[in-house]
Amino acid sequence: MPTVEMTVNGKRASAQVEGRTLLVQFLREKLGLTGTHIGCDTSQCGACVVHVDGRAVKSCTLLAVQANGASVTTIEGVANGETLHPMQEAFRDNHGLQCGFCTPGMVMTAIDLVTNNASPSEEEIRHGLEGNICRCTGYHNIVKAVKAGAAAMKG
Amino acid sequence: MHDFGYHRPASVADVAGLLASKGEAKVVAGGMTLIPTLKQRLASPSDLVDLAGIAELKGVKAEGGGITIGAMTTHAEVHRSAEVQKTIPALAQLAGGIGDPQVRNRGTIGGSVANSDPAADYPAAVLGLGATIRTNKREIKADDFFKGMFETALQDGEIITAIHFPKPEKAGYSKFPNPASRYAIVGVFVARTAGGVRAAVTGAGPCAFRSKELESALGGSFTPEAAKAVKLGADGFNTDLHATAAYRAHLISVMAARAVAAAS
Numbered sequence: 304m305p306t307v308e309m310t311v312n313g314k315r316a317s318a319q320v321e322g323r324t325l326l327v328q329f330l331r332e333k334l335g336l337t338g339t340h341i342g343c344d345t346s347q348c349g350a351c352v353v354h355v356d357g358r359a360v361k362s363c364t365l366l367a368v369q370a371n372g373a374s375v376t377t378i379e380g381v382a383n384g385e386t387l388h389p390m391q392e393a394f395r396d397n398h399g400l401q402c403g404f405c406t407p408g409m410v411m412t413a414i415d416l417v418t419n420n421a422s423p424s425e426e427e428i429r430h431g432l433e434g435n436i437c438r439c440t441g442y443h444n445i446v447k448a449v450k451a452g453a454a455a456m457k458g
Numbered sequence: 459m460h461d462f463g464y465h466r467p468a469s470v471a472d473v474a475g476l477l478a479s480k481g482e483a484k485v486v487a488g489g490m491t492l493i494p495t496l497k498q499r500l501a502s503p504s505d506l507v508d509l510a511g512i513a514e515l516k517g518v519k520a521e522g523g524g525i526t527i528g529a530m531t532t533h534a535e536v537h538r539s540a541e542v543q544k545t546i547p548a549l550a551q552l553a554g555g556i557g558d559p560q561v562r563n564r565g566t567i568g569g570s571v572a573n574s575d576p577a578a579d580y581p582a583a584v585l586g587l588g589a590t591i592r593t594n595k596r597e598i599k600a601d602d603f604f605k606g607m608f609e610t611a612l613q614d615g616e617i618i619t620a621i622h623f624p625k626p627e628k629a630g631y632s633k634f635p636n637p638a639s640r641y642a643i644v645g646v647f648v649a650r651t652a653g654g655v656r657a658a659v660t661g662a663g664p665c666a667f668r669s670k671e672l673e674s675a676l677g678g679s680f681t682p683e684a685a686k687a688v689k690l691g692a693d694g695f696n697t698d699l700h701a702t703a704a705y706r707a708h709l710i711s712v713m714a715a716r717a718v719a720a721a722s
Contacts, residue, residue: 305464322464322506323496346494347638349560358534358563364493365564368464369486369508412559419538433640434558 307371311336312380320367327351329367330377338378338407342436349435352408353377359415361434378407381414389455390414399448401439409435409445417453425450459496463505470514470594470619473507477615480505485617487530487569490561515568515619518542524624529568529617534559536567546587547722548629548647552579555633557640568618571603574610574665576696577641579633581666585658586647587629590622607664626651628680630721632713633661636700643701644709648672648717650680657714662695662706672714685714
């Protein structure tokens, strides 16, 4: 079995995996980082979004071996100790979640979106969230949260 | 997903060697189609040969007035490329509308073109702009490349290394996306070039194709009205749960008109 080694949330992580092991399985089952959710497992819902070398990707559609040597950030890696990331705080302030299942993927996607576009318009936010599905909120408060999170990330 | 051997060679020459020595190997670029295919066990290769470690396959550069895009350049990189935005803005716009942001961060132009999905966006641009597909063995003209559903002129052991797009005078792309997948139910790429007008359609047939009817109408008058006046029969177009052949035939004229209106 191949050995993979990557930096996850700033720490070195290494394990033996099968070639077919998905990145999301590696994160959840080998590293115990269960904040990254598996929703559809078919690349559609975005609950499994993490950052690989600074870019949002669906970790159910990436093999762990493809991320060998990469730097990975999961939802567990965005807060600063007890202080939530401004985007997490914005989701809480704006009621950008109900059941919370999609939230880790939404937050990871939103951070990537704002990193590439510091002041996104509502239309750009909606376009940027096309890869993330929420079955509770109707998206309205998520869009508001991303807008507020973008403003907070600038400050 | 069945297990497989995994290889990440550092050069194109090493890819050829691996493909020759491993019986049932498949090449993976961004993996946005292949990984879901493996998960559904619609393919079970003995080995995966990952192109991600080959630096020479990445990047956008100006060449001969047009642009050359390395096969492993992602959709997001093409979308954000200042060079592409300046030389062929329609191509940058097309890349920014593929799938969703996560797909655009992983999916590559070479993978999309080699896959020849009947509803993919890039094949319309490759055909519409009269691009040249460069492989590890030869150069193939866009007109000779797309052969059918998931079928191209690529031979065993042949991989795309780059795609060269000549600069058009004007070009535009418009698609009617499936609201769930963002694949084109119909997409039309139009280009006015020194050699005449080209119009390529994706989503409607077994693979991207040029529409002689649109090209002749737009050759006479490169206007949305001329595109809209083209009435196509439904024969040969796809019917599925998303749209009938007749609906797609109608959409071709509508998307062509929008593409001409957006052309720059």
